[in-house]
Amino acid sequence: MSTTLGARRLANPLMTASGCAANGQELHRFFDVSELGAFVTKSVMSEPRSGRGTPRMAETPSGMLNSIGLQGPGIQAFVEHDLPWLASVGATVLPSIAGGSATEFAHVAAVLRSSDAFGCVAGVEVNISCPNVANRGLVFACDPLSSAKVIALVREQVPRDVPIFAKLSPDVTDITAIAAACVKAGADGLTMINTLLGMSIDTDRLRPHLGGVTGGLSGPGIRPVAVRAVWQVRAAMDEGRMPTVPIIGVGGVRTGTDALELVAAGASAVQVGTASFNDPTAPVRVLRELTGLLEEKGFATFDEVVGIAHGRQGES
Amino acid sequence: MNDLPTQPVSAARRARVVQEQAELVATTRVGAYQHLTLASPGVAGLARPGQFVALAVGDESSGTLLRRSFSIHKVTPGPSSNGAGGTVEIVVSAVGAGTRWITSRQVHDRIDVVGPVGRAFPLPTAPVPCVLVGGGYGSAPLFWLAGELRERGCTVDIVLGAASEDRLFGVLEARRSCDGVTVTTDDGSAGVKGWVSDVLPDVIDRRGAGVVYACGPMGMLRAVSDVAAAHGAVAQVAVEEAMACGIGICMTCVMPVVGSDGLTRMVRSCVEGPVFRGDRVRWDAVTPTGAVVPPDAVGAPRAVTR
Ligand SMILES: Cc1cc2nc3c(=O)[nH]c(=O)nc-3n(C[C@H](O)[C@H](O)[C@H](O)COP(=O)(O)OP(=O)(O)OC[C@H]3O[C@@H](n4cnc5c(N)ncnc54)[C@H](O)[C@@H]3O)c2cc1C
Ligand SMILES: Cc1cc2nc3c(=O)[nH]c(=O)nc-3n(C[C@H](O)[C@H](O)[C@H](O)COP(=O)(O)O)c2cc1C
Ligand code: FES
Numbered sequence: 001m002s003t004t005l006g007a008r009r010l011a012n013p014l015m016t017a018s019g020c021a022a023n024g025q026e027l028h029r030f031f032d033v034s035e036l037g038a039f040v041t042k043s044v045m046s047e048p049r050s051g052r053g054t055p056r057m058a059e060t061p062s063g064m065l066n067s068i069g070l071q072g073p074g075i076q077a078f079v080e081h082d083l084p085w086l087a088s089v090g091a092t093v094l095p096s097i098a099g100g101s102a103t104e105f106a107h108v109a110a111v112l113r114s115s116d117a118f119g120c121v122a123g124v125e126v127n128i129s130c131p132n133v134a135n136r137g138l139v140f141a142c143d144p145l146s147s148a149k150v151i152a153l154v155r156e157q158v159p160r161d162v163p164i165f166a167k168l169s170p171d172v173t174d175i176t177a178i179a180a181a182c183v184k185a186g187a188d189g190l191t192m193i194n195t196l197l198g199m200s201i202d203t204d205r206l207r208p209h210l211g212g213v214t215g216g217l218s219g220p221g222i223r224p225v226a227v228r229a230v231w232q233v234r235a236a237m238d239e240g241r242m243p244t245v246p247i248i249g250v251g252g253v254r255t256g257t258d259a260l261e262l263v264a265a266g267a268s269a270v271q272v273g274t275a276s277f278n279d280p281t282a283p284v285r286v287l288r289e290l291t292g293l294l295e296e297k298g299f300a301t302f303d304e305v306v307g308i309a310h311g312r313q314g315e316s
Numbered sequence: 317m318n319d320l321p322t323q324p325v326s327a328a329r330r331a332r333v334v335q336e337q338a339e340l341v342a343t344t345r346v347g348a349y350q351h352l353t354l355a356s357p358g359v360a361g362l363a364r365p366g367q368f369v370a371l372a373v374g375d376e377s378s379g380t381l382l383r384r385s386f387s388i389h390k391v392t393p394g395p396s397s398n399g400a401g402g403t404v405e406i407v408v409s410a411v412g413a414g415t416r417w418i419t420s421r422q423v424h425d426r427i428d429v430v431g432p433v434g435r436a437f438p439l440p441t442a443p444v445p446c447v448l449v450g451g452g453y454g455s456a457p458l459f460w461l462a463g464e465l466r467e468r469g470c471t472v473d474i475v476l477g478a479a480s481e482d483r484l485f486g487v488l489e490a491r492r493s494c495d496g497v498t499v500t501t502d503d504g505s506a507g508v509k510g511w512v513s514d515v516l517p518d519v520i521d522r523r524g525a526g527v528v529y530a531c532g533p534m535g536m537l538r539a540v541s542d543v544a545a546a547h548g549a550v551a552q553v554a555v556e557e558a559m560a561c562g563i564g565i566c567m568t569c570v571m572p573v574v575g576s577d578g579l580t581r582m583v584r585s586c587v588e589g590p591v592f593r594g595d596r597v598r599w600d601a602v603t604p605t606g607a608v609v610p611p612d613a614v615g616a617p618r619a620v621t622r
Contacts, residue, residue, distance in 0.1 A: 019567070026564040026587070029333050042567075048615035050582045054606035057560045057568040062379040064560060068567045071582060071615070202605075211606050219381055277561035278372060278381040280335060280430065 006163030010037035017273030018096035053211035063219025067212030079115035109157035129169035129194035144181035155186030163188035180242035226251025234266025256289025334358035360402025364436030365461035370562030372428035443469030444526035451532020477512035513539035541594025551594025572598035
């Protein structure tokens with residue numbers, strides 16, 4: 001079940017999704033996090049952040065809205081405590097980094113690279129798409145130029161043999177334009193998708209339900225949007241409209257079948273997010289289910305299934 | 317550690333948690349609540365008073381994904397030493413879609429349980445007098461606690477409050493497991509008409525209580541914390557904040573709490589709580605609809621752009 005992400009080969013294609021697994025210790029009580037292809041950590045910024053007030057979540061049909069606001073300990077604490085812990089249990093790690101400006105992203109990447117535990121890092125996920133930062137105008141992933149600037153600055157800070165993945169937002173007119181800009185600026189791969197911007201009204205009080213007013217929609221309810229985004233970008237690669245790079249699929253995966261959908265649309269790896277809140281063992285269960293499905297269908301390797309649906313369009 | 321007459325539970329014990337498909341072995345109506353008994357040996361073998369369980373709603377394809385949290389009312393360890401056969405009891409108020417589903421389960425149905433979660437009530441190291449305060453179903457975890465406290469030689473008084481008589485839980489059990497029982501209702505349908513905070517100063521003073529343990533709505537916990545502080549007692553309160561995962565991975569359940577270094581942080585009430593020392597909670601930032609981030613909290617936004 002191994003898969004290739006840029007210069008790296010991962011033991012399997014299953015990952016946690018950023019912000020849905022904390023930094024490992026909590027889930028390690030339910031399964032061994034080193035069994036995952038990679039552990040994706042909560043997006044970390046340069047300074048400690050308190051995030052937003054509560055309520056920070058609202059349940060939606062087959063999903064949820066969250067307005068956490070990137071709460072976290074800051075990159076210094078992350079490289080001193082969280083990354084060494086993940087390394088100590090043998091995890092393969094994809095740290096997720098975020099920033100309020102392109103230079104903040106670059107600073108976070110530089111501190112990360114200088115960490116003694118950097119050896120466990122198989123790639124860096126660059127979260128240019130979080131809808132929960134105070135200034136909503138700054139969702140980098142809504143603009144090709146700002147996205148490219150962040151990616152170019154981060155690429156300079158991360159050693160060449162460590163791939164960087166730009167995490168994209170589905171809330172754009174043409175996701176392939178943003179994807180192409182990120183790859184041109186140096187992204188070795190793409191993670192799709194982050195949450196969709198949504199909102200919920202408390203109908204007893206007739207006021208916004210979330211402390212942060214708007215929030216990010218996630219869970220099985222958004223899976224068709226994720227499949228669409230992966231499909232569109234993979235098609236753009238196949239048609240030569242942009243260079244071909246690996247895609248990490250994320251959005252609404254709860255079962256092996258859900259994962260297979262993203263893989264067939266073009267994803268070389270799959271992340272499990274909100275489903276872990278329902279079932280803490282979801283990431284390893286999905287891996288088991290996906291492995292079983294591929295065996296059942298008679299595939300010898302994982303690679304041959306990646307993007308397979310594109311060649312079968314319109315087949316009878 | 318001697319500023320407090322209590323000791324924390326060991327880290328190793330706190331960290332252990334299991335997920336199991338528990339069979340519902342009994343379900344009975346108690347006033348306005350449903351009292352459920354689950355065969356959940358793994359949880360029963362590990363749990364301490366004050367900890368809770370997080371229950372999944374529906375089966376593995378349910379459209380309701382988020383877990384619902386309930387204080388553990390009581391556990392009965394199984395016949396074998398590893399707890400096999402043990403049961404866990406909870407008291408549920410059906411208020412929304414998830415709790416309605418849970419309370420409509422029938423005997424022999426299975427429910428996916430994660431637990432025990434959170435920090436238990438810290439127990440005193442010396443036999444000090446204690447007062448327990450429960451609001452509505454918030455009294456559920458207190459009788460088990462009362463038993464443990466009396467085993468340690470503490471005298472235990474309990475104050476039970478609710479809006480009306482049918483929303484009180486465990487008055488009879490309180491008479492069995494505590495040294496003194498006081499009941500209050502907002503409408504006067506049972507006990508003293510008024511709030512728990514009206515009678516609490518008297519109960520604390522009468523016994524010279526050193527610790528007040530409380531579980532119930534946020535407003536009540538704030539009042540209990542204030543009364544305890546004013547009467548020289550330490551308050552240990554179990555808070556209720558909306559939780560998506562219950563196991564520390566989502567960051568939805570945060571509360572503003574002052575650490576031992578004097579700094580306020582937004583901490584996860586599912587793993588760092590639900591029990592906090594009352595004087596450590598930043599009640600000034602807790603409103604009836606949620607908590608705001610105090611401007612002096614670690615990592616608080618420097619300039620708010622709205
Ligand atoms: C530590 C803890 C212990 C609890 N113990 C008990 C108990 O012993 N007995 C009992 O009846 N209830 C208890 N509750 C409250 C119970 O979890 C909520 O009433 C329940 O989650 C509401 O679910 P619902 O599906 O009926 O409501 P919905 O409104 O459909 O819930 C939607 C979402 O909001 C969350 N939510 C809504 N109301 C609350 C609330 N008051 N507190 C926390 N989350 C909420 C739900 O968990 C769910 O994720 C406890 C809560 C916590 C955090
Ligand atoms: C509570 C919560 C917190 C999240 N935090 C982050 C984050 O810090 N960084 C990030 O890139 N994505 C974050 N996400 C988005 C997820 O990583 C993922 O892209 C999204 O939830 C869709 O996947 P899912 O449907 O499997 O949850 C968060 C999602 C949730 C639900
Ligand atoms: S409920 Fe998810 S972190 Fe507390």
